[in-house]
Amino acid sequence: MRVVTSIVEMQAESDRIRADGRRLALVPTMGSLHEGHLELVRSARRLADHVTVTIFVNPTQFGPGEDFERYPRDLGADLALLSGDAAADLVFAPTVSEMYPEPPLTWVDVERLPDRLCGARRPGHFRGVATVVAKLLSACRPHVAVFGLKDAQQFFVLRRMARDLNLGVELVGVDTVREPDGLALSSRNRYLAPEERTQAVVLSKAVFEARDRILAGETDVAGLERGMRDRIVSASLARIDYAEIVEAETLQPVTTVEPGTTVLAAVAAWFGTARLIDNRIVRAPG
Numbered sequence: 001m002r003v004v005t006s007i008v009e010m011q012a013e014s015d016r017i018r019a020d021g022r023r024l025a026l027v028p029t030m031g032s033l034h035e036g037h038l039e040l041v042r043s044a045r046r047l048a049d050h051v052t053v054t055i056f057v058n059p060t061q062f063g064p065g066e067d068f069e070r071y072p073r074d075l076g077a078d079l080a081l082l083s084g085d086a087a088a089d090l091v092f093a094p095t096v097s098e099m100y101p102e103p104p105l106t107w108v109d110v111e112r113l114p115d116r117l118c119g120a121r122r123p124g125h126f127r128g129v130a131t132v133v134a135k136l137l138s139a140c141r142p143h144v145a146v147f148g149l150k151d152a153q154q155f156f157v158l159r160r161m162a163r164d165l166n167l168g169v170e171l172v173g174v175d176t177v178r179e180p181d182g183l184a185l186s187s188r189n190r191y192l193a194p195e196e197r198t199q200a201v202v203l204s205k206a207v208f209e210a211r212d213r214i215l216a217g218e219t220d221v222a223g224l225e226r227g228m229r230d231r232i233v234s235a236s237l238a239r240i241d242y243a244e245i246v247e248a249e250t251l252q253p254v255t256t257v258e259p260g261t262t263v264l265a266a267v268a269a270w271f272g273t274a275r276l277i278d279n280r281i282v283r284a285p286g
């Protein structure tokens, strides 16, 4: 497995692969890899002949006071994981100065989709995400890029960006990988103290309960959101951030889950210093 740190070298390598007629998949990550990321790599492998994984903790998507400095970084451990059964062909691991040699004057701003959920709580976050993913796509030139649906809002933002900018890349979302008790895998789970870890399971319970109620025919969004909120605050260590149901794809608010429509039931809460998120994309019966 090759490790490339320079954008020019990465572009040349991708051009070579494309010229060979091979299909190229990209899995963008911030490292600190876990089984959820490895599942993305396996999915990418099924979609393409060559898999590049990017490892870059992107400063422009962290707000002031967020965890950019302490975000876990261990390139050696990540490379070891990517040499196992979920093997990457190439890892692109640029430095911050390679990606941002000067403060950027050009940003990718997707409108509307970031207005709610995490975007409403983390101003500028999705601008940073969209900008760095556009830069990673232009460095790695994949045919297909694979993202985890734990960050469903991020996926919808990026898919819209790719469509609006005619980037010529297909974006594929892969379902969340979970611990046996249901907790969504996240690099930030390692911030949790043991009791916080035990209680954090309320997040998955909240979204799965909402899903089950929608599948059983419940349509009242206020009631469904109250149910998710009640489940989260039943954990004494949880500080709820949001519990919302929005239309999937547009991420616009809804008051009723109309039959046959698809909604996103999404939650976020703090446990100690860890802000965790979870969601379910649910198609209502009918």
Ligand code: PAF
Pocket (backbone or CB within 6 Å): 028, 029, 030, 056, 058, 061, 129, 132, 133, 151, 154
């Ligand atoms: O989901 C992530 O890990 C990051 O937001 C991404 C897509 C790699 C951009 O930095």
